[in-house]
Amino acid sequence: MADICLLIDTPDDFSFTESLEYLSRSADECMFHIRDGRVTRAIEVGGNPVLFGMEQHPDGILVNIDGEVEGAAAGVERFIRDWLDLARDLVPFYELSERDPLLRDAVHRHQGLRVVGIPDxxxxxxxxxxxxxxxxxxxxxxxxxxxxxxxxxxxxxxxxxxxxxxxxxxxxxxxxxxxxxxxxxxxxxxxxxxxxxxxxxxxTKEGLLALGDDRAIEQRLTAIRGIGPWTANYVLMRCLRSPDAYPAADVGLHNALKLVAGLDRKPTLPEVETFAEPWKGWRAYATFYLWRYLGSEMEQG
CATH class of the missing domain: 1.10.340.30 (Hypothetical protein; domain 2)
Known part of the structure; x- marks a missing residue:
């Protein structure tokens, strides 16, 4: 039986269903379990393991936490808000997408999806x-x-x-x-x-964020052995929460752009960069929605 119950408020344009569908995309996922619309996961809070479950609620996200670890409720709520990017105001992105023929269908289909992150x-x-x-x-x-x-x-x-x-x-x-x-x-x-x-x-995460802008962070990351521009931008998008990170060399992004642009071939890297010009400031979100759109098209096809 769960020892702590809390309700996390969510933005009006947040969709738990879209997040759940994204989280359900692989049977080999090992960091959490999904059953009957409920996600369970173990995280560390203050050096101690904490198990929580979350599910949709009319007023937000209902969370149950097992155990009596000090600070568990605050730690779990902080984790979930970061994991699902709940603090992000998506109105500017949605306004941008309405004007962009490459993004419009993807955003309409998956409205309410946020970039699901990796806080650690x-x-x-x-x-x-x-x-x-x-x-x-x-x-x-x-x-x-x-x-x-x-x-x-x-x-x-x-x-x-x-x-x-x-x-x-x-x-x-x-x-x-x-x-x-x-x-x-x-x-x-x-x-x-x-x-x-x-x-x-x-x-450290704090040290990277203190560099202040994506370009400086990317330069710091690509100085590490084994970390190229794609990996650096992936870290910027999923962990450091830059809404403008752009993994331009990503194969999935290329396939998605081929689909939405109606091309008979994958776009070249210069074309990938050009497509993203109108998305400046929101290229991570554009990429995430295009990934999701491509995935849903493949599921349907």
Missing amino acids: LFETFVWAILGQQITVAFAYVLKRRFVETFGQAIEAGGVTHYLFPSVETVAGLEPEALRELKITARKSEYIIGVARMIADGEL
Whole structure:
């Protein structure tokens, strides 16, 4: 039985249903479970594991929290608000999309969707590195192996939840430990390298945000071994919450633009940049909606 219950208010233009559909896109997702419209997840609050469940409510998001960890309610609410980008005012983006023929249909179909983030910096890096130059489906398989091997398991109601592997745990590994999971040698080195930088305090979310603008953050990130512009912009979008991050080299984005622009080929990189000119300030949101639109088209087709 849950020990704490809270109701999180949400913006009028937020859609829990759209968020749930996005979260449900892979059966190999291992960081949370979805059943009957309810999402359950384990996170760390003040160094302690906390299990929570969330579901739609007429007045927002209803959250149940197991346990009596000090600060659990505040920590879970902070996490959910960040995870679902609830503080973002999307009115300017929606106004922009109405004027843009490439975005209009995607936004109409998925109205209320927010960029679902990854609040933890290390988790974001790992997911981005694992996803480099492979399919999303295989990236999910690798993430599951990684999490189930090195993460802390929490049993509740016959279901196993996992905390993402800590930077301290991964920083102490050698690449061979990740190679056993069929992660490439270079990606294994990149992941451990980032873990060691974060564990040493050399790389922090607060430090990156303090740089003040996307360009400075991208330059800082691409100076790290294994982090190119695509990965840097992915981190900017999903963790650092820049609404204008633009992973221009993303294959999924190219396929989505091919679809909405009615092209008979994938767009060139200069075309991808040109398409995004009217979206300046909101390119991360434009990308996220195009990804979602492409995914829903593939599901229907």
